[in-house]
Amino acid sequence: MSQVFDVVVVGNGSLGLSLGLVLARRGVRVAVLGQPHRPGAASSSAGAMIGTFGEVTTTLLKTEYGRTKLDWAYRASKLWPDWLASLSPDTDGRELFTADGTVVMLNSVGLPEIDTDNYRAIRRALGEYGERFEDLDPEDIEWLDPEPTARPLQAMFIPDEHAVNAHELLVRLDRAFTAAGGVLITQEAARIDRDGDQVTGVTLVSGDPISAGQVVLAAGAATQTILETLPDQAAMIPGLVSGYGVSALVDTVDGTSPRSVIRTPNRAFACGLHVVPRGAGQVYVGATNVISPDPRSRALVSDVLFLLDCGVRQVRRNLSRSGLRKLQVGNRPVALDGMPLLGETGVAGLWMMTGTYRDGLTLSPLLAREMAALLLGEEGTVDLQLFRPVRSPIQAFDRADIVSTTVTHMMATGYETNWSLPVDLPLTIEHYLRLAYTRIADEFDPEFTPPPELLAASRIHLSIAQSLRDYYAAGRTTVAGR
Template sequence: MSTNTHGNADGTGYDVVIAGNGVLGLSLAWVLARRGQRVAVLGLPHRPWAGSAAAGAMLGCFGEVTTSLLATEHGRAKLELGIKATGMWPEWLAELEEGTEGAPVKTAEGTTVVLNTIGTAEIDDANYQAIRAELVRYEEPFEDLEPTDLDWVDAEPISRPLRAFHIPGEHAVDAAALLERLESAAVRAGVTLVPEFATRVAHRGERVTGVVLESGRTLAADHVTLAAGARTQELLDSLPVGPRIPRLVSGYGVSSLIRTADGTTPDSVVRTPNRSFACGLHVVPRGDGHVYVGATNVISVEPRDTAEMRDLVFLLQCAHRQVRRNLWNSDVAKVQVGNRPVSMDAFPLLGEGGMQGLWVMTGTYRDGLHLSPLLAHDFAARILGEEPQNDLARFAPVRRPIQASTREEIVDVLVDHQMGIGYEQDWTIPVEWHQWIEQDLRPATLAWADELDPEFTPPAELLFASRFDPELVSLLRKYYATCREHG
């Protein structure tokens, strides 16, 4: 694969420079290049800190449904975008694989959602029912299963599945293979890959003019799209509009590639509902006797590139106890670390960036890979001055923090999930202690939210993390003060 690292042959700039070579950046580049645009994509080839490089790459939105998501109009809007994206994936994959060799990018046929004995009724039971209800609402096919009919699942008795259903339309892909196909397709379409990071966005007045690379070289462009995941914040900090956009932190996560002891894999994704501030335990077939096991989610001010021992131990224990016992005898082929881009209100940053020629395409949290075909086509239309097919106005980057829930509702969610963490990690407490802990935890958390800021309340996972992270507290307070300053 040839890589042009010095701009166009005629010495001119680009129509579009995209900062970020993860799945969103490459998808947009591919669409734009096929429409005749001169496009450059920036990023190191091994994609340090990227979320998509370590993703389970489940192509579904219903499996991610939670009661919290459905409780707000912004959450339901995210679900609607996900449903549209699901319908785009068959054609998207067919186009990517056309005329190429190698194993198919898709690795799983459907998703099986399991409700097991781990967790709490407030989270697991409620989210299981919420997923099922939305499948019915949108007339999405699914099939209830008897737990004893789950051939590949062999959980320990105290973690056994109680109920299950299969969603045939929610598949999964190999994230590494997807990125490889996207990169190859983009280069064939004429995209220039620049193996460097951008250090800042160049601008003149209210118009962006390009990006400055780590080498000091400037790439001129009519449009600049920031799609560098959690690392996008560094580029936003270089712009006068930056303080008016919700700050980004990382949802750091650990996943693992396992070579199974018996060489078998499930046909479908096997997952639980979302729980404990994370995306639920999931096992995804990856071919050749391997499965992907994911994933943890911890809010971190700075992106991470190494796994903490406690996160890896927790993940592997969950996998062999809740899904398949003989995973305990399997080989850990690879440990992966990724960083989900999380805005300080936990909603996406999508659209015009408040300066002429600036576009922001991040803050997608756990949804970026799944939404990539939809967002690529949508942003291409916007950049080309066409009418987009999706309403992203509620997620416009320049905004005050979205307060989709009340402080009391956010604290209720936090308390439920914090208690759920204890049960998933097998704490043993006297029966009445749950009520005692919860009674003390709720007012203490409300008091902390009041101390953090009198007006704004961060989403539950950021409020939870802020109790232990002075740097996150400082960022939140500075951000909220800036919001008040700018009205």
């Protein structure tokens, strides 16, 4: 017999559970689907930095799309104290915070066109929003002990940018959701069911049907598989690939940990190197973001080596003698145009809440509130229309700028991995990379160009290149039909 709900949320990460919780508290009959251990999910393996400004980049500040995302992150950050308190009936929820503020350091690793410029962008954004920060003498950064060639040149402390315990957050979201009357179904959806242009529910991998007048796809990078059960819709929506990342939980050899997050600005195609305290004697180390056609479940040896080398060389040398407690793999949802997918699709009652890349957990209280309002036919406080799922490709920069950024980031990966080359050879490499990426972009489409990380990945993954070509062809159909 089919179970019947008003809303089914496909995906039990921070976004899906947060939406389910808001709806359940509004009296909606809602179910959230997903395996309890969340294999490969971004939320469960995240450093969970609740950061608005530590993630700011020069490109973010240059466009309407980036400015919108920054503003949403800022609004979301103000919701977190009350949000955590609402999950914890016996406390104010502050015990979920694992870090007291964030130290952003600009060190001698990487390229000035990325690291230095992004460091300046963070300062500029903090000033524009009137947020507190203070400059630090790099030699006074608590706990920091890098090797001399990676010593910091500048540093600032952002006192209101914290981090939370991602595992405990998800546990409390689970409990709060069921306490509010929501139903957790510990299976994944196999397909979306519809009657004409109206969604009717989903069918689980077990074959059992779940009926609902509204279905929200919030399964992160795994959303693409279920969306493709409706091929006509999948063709008109930017496909999702994985921003696969590796993180490590480390038991420090001396039993110490920093009080604050220690991180760099965002770097080549990725978040910055970051070390997050996780209780006495334990830290979380993260730095990687690798575009993959499909979600990954296991870490590549090369990415593990890169991650640990960054942590040891740039943050604390005795991490090399510390115990590796756990390696974690997460898959961030990345749309082919790099932008979120938020709102109703071309099938009535079928919604998407994904494509948030590195911002999903930070944005979860805000997006849960706003998506719930849309589902209930109410007016929200932010306009999600900019990122509606059925759209022509969003392109924030022209082709020449995208190619230039791609080349710069590719060169930066060499410096971050400590390559040693004759001084004039990088100029030659840069020249030929520019030619190669321009040719690849020209072959995709006369006008549309993917964001830098997708352009770079398309050279390696032929399936991503084909997905881009298919999406651009469908995008031209969408434009012509208007």
